[in-house]
Amino acid sequence: MVAKAGKRSGKKQARVLVLGVGSFAHSIGQVLADGGAQVFTYLTRNYGHYPPSLVGPVFPREVYPSPVPLVRERKIDLVMPQSIDWAQAPWANDLMKSGAAIFCPTGEAMRIERERDFARRLCARFRVPFPQSHVASNRLEAERILKEHARPFVIKNPLCSPTSPVHTILCETVEDTRAWLKQVNYAEGVFLQEYLGRAEAGHIVLVSGGEVHSLVTNQEYKYAFNGNLGIVAGAPLGGLVEQDPDDRYGLAEQLIRPLIPWFREAQFHGPLQVTAIRRDGRWHVVEYNIRIGVTSGPMILRMLKNPVEVLLRAARNERLAPEFDTCKRFGCSVTLAGYGYPFTQVRGPQLPLDISGKPDCDVWWNEVARDAEGRLMATGHRIADVIALESTLERAIERAYMNIRKLRVVGSYYRTDVGQSMWPPGQV
Ligand SMILES: Nc1ncnc2c1ncn2[C@@H]1O[C@H](COP(=O)(O)OP(=O)(O)O)[C@@H](O)[C@H]1O
Ligand SMILES: [Mg+2]
Numbered sequence: 001m002v003a004k005a006g007k008r009s010g011k012k013q014a015r016v017l018v019l020g021v022g023s024f025a026h027s028i029g030q031v032l033a034d035g036g037a038q039v040f041t042y043l044t045r046n047y048g049h050y051p052p053s054l055v056g057p058v059f060p061r062e063v064y065p066s067p068v069p070l071v072r073e074r075k076i077d078l079v080m081p082q083s084i085d086w087a088q089a090p091w092a093n094d095l096m097k098s099g100a101a102i103f104c105p106t107g108e109a110m111r112i113e114r115e116r117d118f119a120r121r122l123c124a125r126f127r128v129p130f131p132q133s134h135v136a137s138n139r140l141e142a143e144r145i146l147k148e149h150a151r152p153f154v155i156k157n158p159l160c161s162p163t164s165p166v167h168t169i170l171c172e173t174v175e176d177t178r179a180w181l182k183q184v185n186y187a188e189g190v191f192l193q194e195y196l197g198r199a200e201a202g203h204i205v206l207v208s209g210g211e212v213h214s215l216v217t218n219q220e221y222k223y224a225f226n227g228n229l230g231i232v233a234g235a236p237l238g239g240l241v242e243q244d245p246d247d248r249y250g251l252a253e254q255l256i257r258p259l260i261p262w263f264r265e266a267q268f269h270g271p272l273q274v275t276a277i278r279r280d281g282r283w284h285v286v287e288y289n290i291r292i293g294v295t296s297g298p299m300i301l302r303m304l305k306n307p308v309e310v311l312l313r314a315a316r317n318e319r320l321a322p323e324f325d326t327c328k329r330f331g332c333s334v335t336l337a338g339y340g341y342p343f344t345q346v347r348g349p350q351l352p353l354d355i356s357g358k359p360d361c362d363v364w365w366n367e368v369a370r371d372a373e374g375r376l377m378a379t380g381h382r383i384a385d386v387i388a389l390e391s392t393l394e395r396a397i398e399r400a401y402m403n404i405r406k407l408r409v410v411g412s413y414y415r416t417d418v419g420q421s422m423w424p425p426g427q428v
Contacts, residue, residue, distance in 0.1 A: 013038055014308050015075055017067060017100070020082030022048025023364035023385045027298030028080055029055035030364075035301075035308040040074055042067040044082065047380060051365035066091035068098055076100045078312050083162045084113055084290065101315035102270075105207075105290045109268040113290045114160055116191045126258040129284040131194040131277075142181050142190055146174065152195035153177045154286075159188055166190060170232050193286065198228070199278040200286075201425030203244070203251035204296060206310070208269050209319035212260065214252045216303070217244040218273075218296045219422050224342040226417045233342035235382060238418035239295040240393065241331040243303055243324050249425045251276055255285050269317040278426045295385070298364060299331030302389050328389035332396040334404050334418055338367065339411035341381040350377045354408040361388040361403050378409045393419060 014037045018025045021043055029039040029052050041052035043060045052058050059070055068091050071079065079095065079102045086092060087110060096106060104110075111118040116133070123130035132149065135158050136142035146153065152171050157164035165185035171177040172195055184190060202218040221238035224230035247253055255274045262268070273289040273296070292300050301307040305323040313320050339348030353368060353376040364387065367380030384407060388399035397419045404414055422428060 014077045014312055016040070016078045016080060016308075017042055017071060017074070017076045018052065018080045018082070019044050019067065019086055020052075020080075021045045022051055022382070023366040024082045024294045024297070026051035026054065026366075027362065027364040027385070027387075028301065030362075031298060031301040032080075032308055032311070035306070037078075037308045040070065040076070042070060044086070048365075048367055050369040054365075066094065068094040071095065071098045071100045078103060078308075078315055080311070081291075082294070084110060085161050085163065087114075088161070101312060103311050103315040105266075105268050105270045105272075107266070109263075109266040109270075110290060112268075112272075112288045116156060116158055116160065116193075116287070119285070119288050122259060122262060123285055126262070128255055128258050129282050131196050131284055131286065133191060133193045135189060135191055136186075137189040138186050139181060142186075142192060143178070145192055146177055146181065149194075150174050153192040154195050155180055155184055156191040156193060157188060158191040164188065167234060168232060171195060196277040196279045196284055196286065198422075198428045199426050200276065200422065201249065201251065201278075201283075202273055202275050202296070203247070203249070203256070204271065204273045204292060204300065205252055205256055206271055206314045206320060206322070207263050208314040208317055210264065211320070212252060212257055212263075213320050213322055214245050214247040215243075215292075215300055215322065216241045216296065217247075217249050217251060217425055218242070218293075219425065220295055221415055221418050221422070224337075226415050228421060231342055233337075234344065235335070236295050236333075237335050237337060237415045239299070239331075239333040240396075240419055240423055241296050241299040241303070241333075242393070243326075243329045245322070245324065251283060251425075254283050267317070270314055295333050295335075296331075298362065298385070298387055299333060299389060302362070302387075303328045303331065327391050329391050330393040330396040331387060331389045332393070332400040332418060333385050333387045334400045334414050335385050336383040336404060336407055336409070336412050336414050338378050338381050338383045338409060341413075344381055347381075348411060350379050351409050351411070352376070353378045353383065355406055356408070357406045359386070359403045359406055361386065361399050363387075363403065363407070378412065383407070383409060383412060393423075
């Protein structure tokens, strides 16, 4: 049994259920616990169970087929999903009816992330620049499209899910595209999106109470290796976040605010991130996500003075007043990758994780567990995210690197150049 809801500054203590694993659940859970919430985690995947157990009670899906009884028994106020696949679960409707607020848009509003072609149509309707894109259901169709529109295409899943058969493949030439089209899995078809170059940035807002609140502008270092070399990995190797309530780069103005009429129609409320690429002097949308993200989320929540209240109010579609801690204007995240990454087919054994010296910034464990002797072990491809928040970008980067050097796993690596390219936004 858990302790009774405590009191904090006269308010009822919020009870949060995180749906996720690994560093997402570890970081989001810990920041909300630090903000006064009582945190539980429903483990939605079969790895990364140890990190959230450091924050509060955890419930594996193998033992608890549905989180809904937990929501009722534990009187959960707020549910924080890691990805959108919760909506496909057999218990999704019951969760929506459970009375807990879900920090994720639902129903029609979800389509902006789930269906890439829906996002494309939405952008066309509101005259938001979106790369030329096509859906193909098989290889012949895809090759015909490439013949008709001879340009490089990025190959993506048409329906977004963490378990999609296709993960984004960057092709920079027509020949690259032709070569990859022979290799991809067409089980769900493919979404071909014109390649727009490398001048990328992201912007994250909360939509609530009929208003759009800009939170941050961000950059993710998605190439596996220094110098933006190698493949675009399954998740970023690093990230930067800058507090940006005034939308200083105009990303919300150009790519999010034009959708306000649709937000109202679809009763959209919750987080929205746009990933954008600048070409010919204009920002184009390459993707929308309805999440604060595994890389940016933990930095955003640390930047807020009132994270629990902000998330709860956004999940309930109420008016928001995010308060930023100006000592934490910038965040830098560096990921420690394990043996085999980014080629996830290659796997190593469980390997000892040594820590030299006490970290003085956030270290969020991902694929890490304790062995029978209680030693920390790296158990997979993404070991930890090391995150520092500071008043300047330089200091945030420096502190993150000072701390990641304290971690050692044989065969692991991290990018040593986060922040040296692709910032400020629009730069390559
Ligand atoms: N049209 C494009 N042109 C150039 N690069 C792209 C394009 N689409 C995606 N990318 C690159 O691939 C990354 C992943 O693509 P994205 O659409 O965000 O899919 P996901 O995050 O689901 O893998 C982007 O962050 C960007 O770096
Ligand atoms: Mg993306």
